[in-house]
Amino acid sequence: MTFTSTTAVDLAAGIAAGDFSAREVTTAFLDRIAETDGELNAFLAVDTPGALATADAVDAARAAGEPLGPLAGVPVAVKDVITTEGLATTCGSRILEGWVPPYDATVTANLRRAGAVIIGKTNMDEFAMGSSTENSAFGPARNPWDTNLIPGGSSGGSAVAVAARQSPLSIGTDTGGSIRQPAAMTGVVGVKPTYGGVSRYGLVALASSLDQAGPFATTVADAAALHAVMAGHDPKDSTSIDAPVPPVVAAAANGDVTGMRIGVVKQLTGEGFQREVREHFQKSLDLLAAAGAEIVEVSCPHFEYALAAYYLILPSECSSNLAKFDAIRYGLRVGDDGERSVEQVMAMTREAGFGPEVKRRIMLGTYALSSGYYDAYYGQAQKVRTLIARDFAQAFEVADVLATPTAPTTAFPIGEKVDDPLSMYLQDIATIPANLAGVPGMSLPVGLDDKGLPVGLQFMAPAMADDRLYTTGAALEAAVGWEARP
């Protein structure tokens, strides 16, 4: 059996049945990382001793007849923005290089409780700011389909880890598309759950009203298995929704779209999207219709303002959130010679510790929140956010699920957009509206472009109806019959 080409669901079942051990599985993925990560740079840390210890504990528990968690013995790679007690968490930044958190994020604790093996921490754009993973202070992650190309971002390392089968599952975070866009670029399934569906406790905040952690996997059913384990109400996060986790696993197993109304967002289909992206999108709609879904057109006239609103709201929140990196309690401290003032040390530390995109967004946010500009920028952006939420509400009156291409293009060359922020920001044009409104979204692979690179399709559903993503996702996955591998 080749563990690295087996689904997470099958790995969990095989370990539980005693067909093979958690140690064998974990070792196979650790070996795969050792073989491939010199080139791919998907991992910032690989926790070999910790992973093997967890695997051995699972094997011992099974031998003793103890009940196993739903992901017992299954490796999961975790984006380096989520704290892991005892394992370094850098957020892809020099300012946190070498920081070892003294506590687990709730997501991490949920993984441990499910028996999952935390195999390592994945590369990312610094503090999750970017769409290519080029903004990592530790070098870009590379797309396994063509290592000259970006893997998307900001959760690029997590996407690559699953696409290159370095780990059967991984966790990313999505503030404006940072799970869905890299999933599209690397040909895997990625889900941003409903805002508040997964605890943000221990997720180092970029924009607190937008951030949400979610799963990467090679199949819709695997993504559902991880989603079910990660999610749930958490008293430690006051924005966590106190409601049962939507029945995502059952939905992924069902996949019956008969009579479901799938709304095509008129504003996110035509111009600005690569030809093959449009072609595969249309083909996918035809497949869904053939499977029994009803395709309807919906209009979301304010989505065209989403990018502008996002690039005011996000920098505003991040300039405030990143103020905590002050060289006092943890992380880097530069220039503390006993003479310089605390303010000088802060400014020198932040200059040395943050990369260009982080500085750019901190200053944008500082500007948008400054007196005299607050109403014109941040205030107006918040109103646009209301209009976008209304667009969604109206669309969901006539459609159960919305569909769009995930990203305007397939993967692009490393270096192409790195110093052209506006062009980079356009990558998230179809994914940002869901974050602004707090609704869930999924990207799954639906075809290859002329160069043989993956194309993704996005589904969006109403808040706390995440299960609908898995229903349509499973149906489309079966209809597409995706088998391509990098």
Added chain:
Amino acid sequence: MPAISRDDVAHLARLARLELTDDELGHYAEQLDVILGAVQRVSEVAADDVEPMSHPVAISNVFRPDRLIPGLTPEQALSGAPAVEDERFRVPRILDEE
């Protein structure tokens, strides 16, 4: 809206505690100007009667029972500190000597 000058960037950097280099000042002035020009579109649509939305979840004042929950030990809390003295964070100079 005014164009962003080098002086504006220097002011923003001071507020944000970023000691930028001269090169960075010029570079960011150009880029912030382009980005702010693009995001200004938000003013085209939002009418006065639209309520601002700060957050996607309409919940407020989430309380928990008032009971003690163990937190980090001093050792844990100080474990990542750049400098420690007497079980406390040691900080750079805050007051002038005079």
